[in-house]
Amino acid sequence: MKILGVSGSPIENSNTDRALRLALDSTGMETEFIKLSDYEVAPCKACLECVKTNRCVIEDDGIVLAEKAREADALIIAGFTPYSSLDARTKAFIERLYPLRHTHGYMAGKPGGAIITCAIPPGNEMLPPACETGINSIKYYMLEEGMEFVGAVRVLGNVPCIKCGQGDECKMSAVKMIYGPDKMVSSVEIATFEKQPEAVEAAIKLGKDIAERLKSR
Numbered sequence: 001m002k003i004l005g006v007s008g009s010p011i012e013n014s015n016t017d018r019a020l021r022l023a024l025d026s027t028g029m030e031t032e033f034i035k036l037s038d039y040e041v042a043p044c045k046a047c048l049e050c051v052k053t054n055r056c057v058i059e060d061d062g063i064v065l066a067e068k069a070r071e072a073d074a075l076i077i078a079g080f081t082p083y084s085s086l087d088a089r090t091k092a093f094i095e096r097l098y099p100l101r102h103t104h105g106y107m108a109g110k111p112g113g114a115i116i117t118c119a120i121p122p123g124n125e126m127l128p129p130a131c132e133t134g135i136n137s138i139k140y141y142m143l144e145e146g147m148e149f150v151g152a153v154r155v156l157g158n159v160p161c162i163k164c165g166q167g168d169e170c171k172m173s174a175v176k177m178i179y180g181p182d183k184m185v186s187s188v189e190i191a192t193f194e195k196q197p198e199a200v201e202a203a204i205k206l207g208k209d210i211a212e213r214l215k216s217r
């Protein structure tokens with residue numbers, strides 16, 4: 001049994017990456033961690049050539065990644081939320097799994113999970129539901145392919161404005177948008193996955209639950 005984990009975060013050893021690695025390690029099974037920024041994956045061009053061949057006509061790394069997904073027994077997809085929706089690398093990867101659909105449903109029945117790091121804390125109805133939007137993008141991919149959606153992990157991340165150097169002067173600062181007009185960069189704590197017990201527990205649970213599903217087959 002092998003579980004494939006795919007991270008769309010381009011940041012080195014990011015919150016997203018670490019949450020994904022913990023979920024993979026918690027399976028106790030053979031795993032493979034893929035960082036999409038190490039690969040070239042264009043989005044689907046909707047030509048439908050893959051319908052007959054189950055292979056994409058775009059000759060980039062999307063071919064090899066789709067093959068890894070087809071061979072894996074389970075899949076965990078991890079992304080983040082620029083402009084409060086799923087990041088483009090993760091979305092392009094998902095689109096490039098389309099060749100696995102027709103007419104066999106190669107992903108159908110496999111357990112899957114989602115991990116999303118977003119900078120918008122939950123519970124503020126004036127701000128976009130970034131985490132839920134990201135998770136739904138992954139969840140509905142999995143459900144549309146007939147996969148078993150096992151669970152989701154929500155990680156609080158950091159707005160780029162806390163490290164860009166202009167976060168206090170910039171009139172577009174997301175620090176003020178998220179935390180209030182009086183907030184300064186120095187008053188915002190750096191969000192770290194390991195300091196978020198709910199997220200850590202959810203990542204461990206996701207890994208264990210996926211392993212359970214696979215063992216019970």
Ligand SMILES: Cc1cc2nc3c(=O)[nH]c(=O)nc-3n(C[C@H](O)[C@H](O)[C@H](O)COP(=O)(O)O)c2cc1C
Pocket residue numbers: 009010011014015016017080081082083084085117118119120130131156157158159160
């Ligand atoms: C260009 C850009 C725009 C962003 N916009 C949002 C946003 O609208 N909402 C949000 O929740 N996070 C936003 N983020 C923050 C990311 O979700 C955040 O950087 C996340 O913590 C990255 O996760 P990582 O540390 O695992 O890479 C944005 C990040 C970038 C780079």
